[in-house]
Amino acid sequence: MAYFITRDCIGCTLCARICPTEAIRGEKKQRHCIDAALCIECGACGRICPRQAVRDPFGRMVKREKKKDWKKPVFNLDACMACGMCVDACPAGCLELGAPSGKDKNAYPVLADSEACLGCGFCVDECPVDAVVLAPPGT
Amino acid sequence: MKRRGYMGKILMVDLEDGSIREETLPDEVYRRCLGGMGLGAHILYHRIPAGADPLGPDNMLGFLPGLLTGTGSLFTGRWMVVGKSPLTGGWGDANCGGTFSPEIKRCGYDGIFLRGISPTPVYLYVDDHTRELRDASVLWGMDTVETEIHLKANAKAAGKRPKVICIGPAGEQVSLISGIATDQGRLAARSGLGAVMGAKRLKAVVLSGQKRITAHNRVEMKRLSRICAKWVRFQPPFIPGPMTALVGALMRIMPAVITQDGLLYKILLKKWGTVSMNQLSPEMGDAPIQNWKGSSRDWGFRKSYSSHPGVFSRRETVKFHCYACPLGCGGICAMEGKYRHTHKPEYETVLSLGGLCLNQDVDSIFYLNELLNRAGMDTISVGHAVAFALECYEAGIISREDTGGLALTWGNSAAMVTLVEQMVRREGFGGVLADGVRQAVYRIGKGSEAFAVLAGGQEPAMHDSRNDPGFALHYSVEPTPGRHTLGAHLYYEMFQLWKVVRGVPKMPPMYFKGSKYRNPRRQAAIGAANSRFMTLVNCSGACMFGAFLGARRFRLFDWLNAATGWDLTPNDYMELAGDIHTLKQAFNVKHGIEPRDFKIGDRALGRPPQTEGANKGRSVEIEAMMTHYWEQFGWNPETGKPDPRVVEKMGHAA
Numbered sequence: 001m002a003y004f005i006t007r008d009c010i011g012c013t014l015c016a017r018i019c020p021t022e023a024i025r026g027e028k029k030q031r032h033c034i035d036a037a038l039c040i041e042c043g044a045c046g047r048i049c050p051r052q053a054v055r056d057p058f059g060r061m062v063k064r065e066k067k068k069d070w071k072k073p074v075f076n077l078d079a080c081m082a083c084g085m086c087v088d089a090c091p092a093g094c095l096e097l098g099a100p101s102g103k104d105k106n107a108y109p110v111l112a113d114s115e116a117c118l119g120c121g122f123c124v125d126e127c128p129v130d131a132v133v134l135a136p137p138g139t
Numbered sequence: 140m141k142r143r144g145y146m147g148k149i150l151m152v153d154l155e156d157g158s159i160r161e162e163t164l165p166d167e168v169y170r171r172c173l174g175g176m177g178l179g180a181h182i183l184y185h186r187i188p189a190g191a192d193p194l195g196p197d198n199m200l201g202f203l204p205g206l207l208t209g210t211g212s213l214f215t216g217r218w219m220v221v222g223k224s225p226l227t228g229g230w231g232d233a234n235c236g237g238t239f240s241p242e243i244k245r246c247g248y249d250g251i252f253l254r255g256i257s258p259t260p261v262y263l264y265v266d267d268h269t270r271e272l273r274d275a276s277v278l279w280g281m282d283t284v285e286t287e288i289h290l291k292a293n294a295k296a297a298g299k300r301p302k303v304i305c306i307g308p309a310g311e312q313v314s315l316i317s318g319i320a321t322d323q324g325r326l327a328a329r330s331g332l333g334a335v336m337g338a339k340r341l342k343a344v345v346l347s348g349q350k351r352i353t354a355h356n357r358v359e360m361k362r363l364s365r366i367c368a369k370w371v372r373f374q375p376p377f378i379p380g381p382m383t384a385l386v387g388a389l390m391r392i393m394p395a396v397i398t399q400d401g402l403l404y405k406i407l408l409k410k411w412g413t414v415s416m417n418q419l420s421p422e423m424g425d426a427p428i429q430n431w432k433g434s435s436r437d438w439g440f441r442k443s444y445s446s447h448p449g450v451f452s453r454r455e456t457v458k459f460h461c462y463a464c465p466l467g468c469g470g471i472c473a474m475e476g477k478y479r480h481t482h483k484p485e486y487e488t489v490l491s492l493g494g495l496c497l498n499q500d501v502d503s504i505f506y507l508n509e510l511l512n513r514a515g516m517d518t519i520s521v522g523h524a525v526a527f528a529l530e531c532y533e534a535g536i537i538s539r540e541d542t543g544g545l546a547l548t549w550g551n552s553a554a555m556v557t558l559v560e561q562m563v564r565r566e567g568f569g570g571v572l573a574d575g576v577r578q579a580v581y582r583i584g585k586g587s588e589a590f591a592v593l594a595g596g597q598e599p600a601m602h603d604s605r606n607d608p609g610f611a612l613h614y615s616v617e618p619t620p621g622r623h624t625l626g627a628h629l630y631y632e633m634f635q636l637w638k639v640v641r642g643v644p645k646m647p648p649m650y651f652k653g654s655k656y657r658n659p660r661r662q663a664a665i666g667a668a669n670s671r672f673m674t675l676v677n678c679s680g681a682c683m684f685g686a687f688l689g690a691r692r693f694r695l696f697d698w699l700n701a702a703t704g705w706d707l708t709p710n711d712y713m714e715l716a717g718d719i720h721t722l723k724q725a726f727n728v729k730h731g732i733e734p735r736d737f738k739i740g741d742r743a744l745g746r747p748p749q750t751e752g753a754n755k756g757r758s759v760e761i762e763a764m765m766t767h768y769w770e771q772f773g774w775n776p777e778t779g780k781p782d783p784r785v786v787e788k789m790g791h792a793a
Contacts (some may be wrong), residue, residue: 021267037265040351046671057452081368085212088241093300101727105458106467125357125681128211128364129465 001057002039003046005032008053015045015054020091020118042091042120050098070119071134072139079131082106084121092116095123142353144210144702145169149182150248150270152263154339155196159270164249170705171789173678174206177719178231178250179221183230184726186254186341189688191730193225193331194313194338196256202304202344203250204240205680207695208463209352210702211360213367214685214693216240216462218304218321219677224330225315225338226575227596227737229727230618231330232677236461236469237322240680242302245348266299267350275342282513283307283320290345295793305343307332307515312565313337315574316520322459324512325469329597330619331575333515347560356705362702363694367685370402370692371465377410379777380418380449387422391435391753394653398646401633401687405466408684411448412468413486418443420486421494424606424753427634428494428525429549431592431603431742434752438494445499454505455483459626462684468684473777474505481509487623490601491522492555496529500552507559508775514563521562521610523598524572524579525555530590537583543567595620595737602627605745605754608655612666612764616779619725620737624683625671628655628662635689636668639696640709642667659760663767669715674716718789721772725786734779738765 002023005015011029016022023039026032034045046062047070054062073086073095084135086109087095094116097107111117114137124132141147143166152159164178172181179201191197200222205214218240224231246265253263260275278286286305293382302321310333318326330489345479354360354689371591378386389394407415420426421438428438451472459469459482470483477549484504488511511518532547539546543561543566545554561569571582577596580588592599594614600623604611609628617625637645644664655662675695676686685693697711707715727734738761745758769779 038349040349043183081371082237082458082467083459083463083465084460085463088209088238100457105455105470106460107457122351125213128213128361128463129368130361130365 001041002036003034003041003043003057003062005034005045006053006055006056007031008051010051012050013049014048015108017045018048018118020044022095037098038093042118042122044118044120047119069136071122072114072117072119073132074112074135074136074139076131076133077108079129080108082108083128084109085126085128089126090124092118111121124127142355143704144354145174146247146249146350148245148248149250149252149619150265152251152253152457153255154253154257154261154272154341157272159272168701169206171715172719173675173715174249175203175680176221176677177217178678179203179219179232180230180726182250182252182717183221183223184722184729189729189731191223193223193228193335196254198223198335198422198435199252199254200253200332200335200339201250202243204243206671206678207698207702208680209241210354210698211357211364212698212702213364213463213465214682215680216464216792217682218327219680220319220327220332221462222332222335223730224332224619225334225575227330227620227732229335229595229730229732230723232619232676233318233327233329233332234624235319235321235325235327236464237325238462239304239321241347241352241420241462242346242348242791244352245350247348247350251344253339256338258644260340260342262305262345264345266301277717278342280308283515284323284513285365286343287321287323290343291663294345296349299347301345301347303343303344304334304344307513309514309563310337311342312333312573314516314565315522315578316514316517318517319675320512320515324509324513324516325688326515328517329622332366335772346638350700354702355421356701359701360698363697367688368465370688371405371409373402374406374409377406380411380447380452381444383448384418384422384507385445386417390423395649396650397649399629399632401689404687407682408468409466411452411679412483414446414451414484414489415448416486417446417448417489420490420601422433422753425603425613426490426494427603427743429497430495430530430590432530433497434749434754435521436752437497442499443494443495445501446493446504450501451483456480458755464682466684472505474509475587476506478506478509481505482512484508488518488522488641491519492525493747495522497550498552498555499550503552503556507556510559510563516563519576519600520598521559522561523576523592525558527576527579527590528558528568528572531583531587534590536585536587539613541568592740592743593621594739599623599739599743603754604739604743604759605749605757608615608662608764609666609761611667611739611744611759611761612662612768613669614743615737615741615761616666616734616765616768617670618720618727621739625673626666628665630683630687631665631669632770633689634669634672635691636672639690640668640713642710653747656759657762660767663764663771666764666768668713670720671713671716674720675712678716678719717772721774721781721785721789724772724774725781727779734769735765
């Protein structure tokens with residue numbers, strides 16, 4: 001199962017540049033294509049595509065969103081158990097374990113590189129205790 | 140893509156000709172072997188020819204995540220290295236946490252196997268686009284921390300965030316007690332598999348994958364994880380560090396004990412980590428002292444006080460959680476001197492370099508911990524080798540001339556530090572000890588074997604088999620002898636298997652200590668259930684400390700079904716695990732091992748019994764227990780060898 005680029009593609013290369021697994025190939029101004037073996041279904045290609053030329057594995061068109069509006073992970077540290085699963089799952093490498101504070105010596109996850117975040121929600125899927133949610137920036 | 144928990148492929152690397160190829164495995168193999176240790180046993184049993192030299196080209200090394208790794212389950216981030224052990228000559232495995240395990244699956248594999256010997260030092264690099272052997276001549280000679288930092292920096296420059304495992308100078312020099320390191324100081328230390336990696340001239344494995352790890356029913360996985368997390372979160376205030384010694388003393392004095400609930404141990408682990416046992420264990424008689432000849436009296440409260448748990452928590456700057464671990468028993472500690480920080484020493488390290496050698500200098504233990512982590516050397520085996528040398532010196536078997544001027548007296552921490560530094564560099568008298576106790580006996584001779592405590596060539600762990608006959612059994616009968624992470628009477632109490640598995644012995648709420656030493660048939664049945672369950676744990680990539688929570692809180696069987704989509708009962712899984720255990724034993728028989736030879740040395744069995752201390756008068760009737768244990772698996776009760784027809788029936792004919 002993988003995302004798919006339709007004929008509406010104008011070869012702007014935005015998708016190829018944002019894909020965290022380098023699964024998208026194509027010449028500039030030519031239709032791009034996704035290597036199904038490498039696609040991890042993060043959906044970033046679809047959200048960034050100006051022509052809405054990307055469909056998800058179920059054939060649904062992926063709606064374009066402005067990158068500044070992409071949702072970002074927010075951590076509930078009361079529920080978080082510092083297991084690191086979200087950090088490991090992040091395909092963009094934008095999560096890190098932060099420095100401990102106060103008496104609690106656990107290192108909890110933080111969004112270290114907000115710009116790199118794809119809003120894919122893998123961290124939310126992975127978290128076993130539902131301590132991560134995606135929220136619009138600034139909330 | 141099928142959602143089933145495993146990736147369906149393995150990577151085979153031939154270091155001789157540099158070829159790398161993928162192999163797709165049928166679902167049937169996973170149904171039979173699960174993953175992790177089971178998959179490793181399946182591949183190695185078939186592909187290592189009988190009689191292969193453990194340090195030669197025909198031996199194979201496999202790195203495997205668990206079947207449950209990355210599926211949303213908790214405590215399942217451990218990876219396994221498997222191969223033929225140069226220490227025991229038979230099945231070898233070692234197990235390590237950290238963050239490496241899911242990366243194997245993210246690269247798309249359930250295992251990476253290597254054979255052959257590379258003509259020059261190399262490291263294996265794998266990402267989503269590349270699989271290649273790269274030159275490691277620059278890395279050869281670097282310690283494990285330097286190697287990891289170097290490789291990660293190189294990969295970061297290429298936009299990657301890899302996970303690394305590597306050997307240090309000890310592995311490079313083919314020390315038979317060397318291991319494989321990850322996360323700058325966590326070691327898969329046992330079975331001497333670092334030597335196998337060094338003999339293959341494989342310095343490191345660098346992985347950077349992005350593939351998603353699937354599970355059949357992630358919602359159910361999360362539900363089960365939340366049950367587990369709830370119990371891990373339960374953490375009432377607990378006593379100060381030195382008070383743990385009183386708990387141990389109480390357990391020593393009482394003739395009867397309450398069957399232990401692992402929740403108590405979890406509280407200790409979460410607060411301090413394994414060092415919580417530093418005083419408790421010696422007081423209750425669980426820790427071998429002074430090369431196993433001493434007792435709790437020789438390592439009393441005042442002597443063990445320097446390493447009480449609070450000493451370690453004060454130096455701890457941040458807790459270390461392995462991948463998917465909600466507990467966080469590890470930590471990073473600040474230290475002064477040559478090294479600025481180190482992974483918090485484990486209980487095994489503290490006692491093997493402390494009580495086993497009567498060394499009260501905790502600073503030397505911190506230093507040696509980091510030194511050995513960087514060298515990639517097993518602290519348990521090193522502690523034994525040093526303790527063995529100390530006893531030889533005190534007994535006059537070796538002299539100051541032999542040791543190059545070192546006064547190897549009990550508790551002489553300065554001499555110990557110098558000796559271990561020599562072991563790492565294979566210099567001076569350290570070179571005599573650098574391959575462990577068995578090789579040291581061959582080199583020293585003069586009756587020194589009387590002071591060697593070994594099980595099948597491997598140094599046992601810091602849990603006294605006279606105090607818990609379950610340890611004596613598992614040290615002696617497992618295909619990997621001398622290991623403390625495969626079973627014990629105490630572990631069985633905490634696993635609480637009888638609550639979910641039919642037909643296994645049930646523990647009463649309270650029992651007299653003496654009952655553990657009687658009824659070998661029951662003890663063997665307990666041991667067999669332990670072995671089956673721990674095999675399952677090691678196939679799943681799970682952590683024993685999670686399993687200590689008890690079968691109803693740590694829902695291993697349910698997680699396995701939810702991850703794979705299978706519909707097996709706990710008894711089905713235990714039966715599968717028994718088959719995998721049999722396969723490991725068959726591996727040993729194929730390679731000429733006589734299972735009886737793995738019996739641990741007399742001193743550790745209480746022969747003769749100690750005359751004072753917590754284990755006074757205790758001795759273990761190991762032979763009867765071994766016979767009954769082998770019967771439990773259908774192996775020959777006299778020889779411990781599985782019937783070849785049984786192995787064939789399992790679908791594993793060689």
